[in-house]
Amino acid sequence: MLAGQLMDLRSMLHTQGVIFAYSGYVTEPVLSGVGEALKQKLTIDDADTKTLRSVFAIFVEQMQNMIRYSAEIVQTQPPPASDAVALMEIRYGILTIGREGDDYVVCAGNLIQRTDVERLRARLSKIRDMSKEELKALYKEKLRADPEQGSKGAGLGFMEIARRATRPIEFDFADIDGDHAFFALKATI
């Protein structure tokens, strides 16, 4: 029963070509650990340098997006070793890395506020439809600009993903409840 259930889950991922899957609360140490294992796997696969760096770079941006922006949040005590005193927030997300033919695919999904769906859709559509040259110009413009309201990074993450991907990025939204939607983003390398 137990082995059967877990085998089913593993088989389902395997059928979809998934090599790595993480579903749960995402933290920076999770990024570090999974990232190291991912590098090792790409080295074993004998991926060329450019592919290795691109898969890794997209993985980092996808993980940091979930760590910073997922709308599924719990509050927790800081780790005992840290000197932080306030409660900290950790956020939930799902990330998979797999193969589709000769390509690598990195998918990430997390909850967002429904009110953010249209803004995000517009932003991602624009990035998806840009040529590499247009992306380069926009990247440079955003590098110089102040971060957008609500941004906790440089606001460059999606552009970095699109620039490193070898095919146009894919994204989708699904309604969850009155307040939340599920956001999924796929990058192919």
Added chain:
Amino acid sequence: MRDKLDIEPTSRTPAVAFDFVNNHLKISGESYPEDVTEFYGPVFSALDTYLGKLSKGTCRFDFELIYLNSSSAKAVMMLMDKLEAAANNGASVEVHWFYDKEDDTMQELGEEFGEDLEAAKFHLEKMAD
């Protein structure tokens, strides 16, 4: 002023070797820190102090980065801005960007940073094998 700033590399942060006595500054390795501000804050302030006293002097800055995430790119741009400002104030500043020849993304990023340098001299070079 301190003679140098040396920060050992970690899996997520680059090595920083600022040799202020010999006017040779270098950042090398990978950069995707948990907290960009926490890592680069001390680097910025050490560089500000040094450049503030450089006046008409000469300085060389080497970037030998294998990978940097998007928030680190912003930090690198701020380093470039500081170097350009020092050059505008009369210092002779040479910036060398080394890239892995097998990763043209890092080459392109170097070109993009280089386009914004006018007073500082920019050199784009392949890393040695």
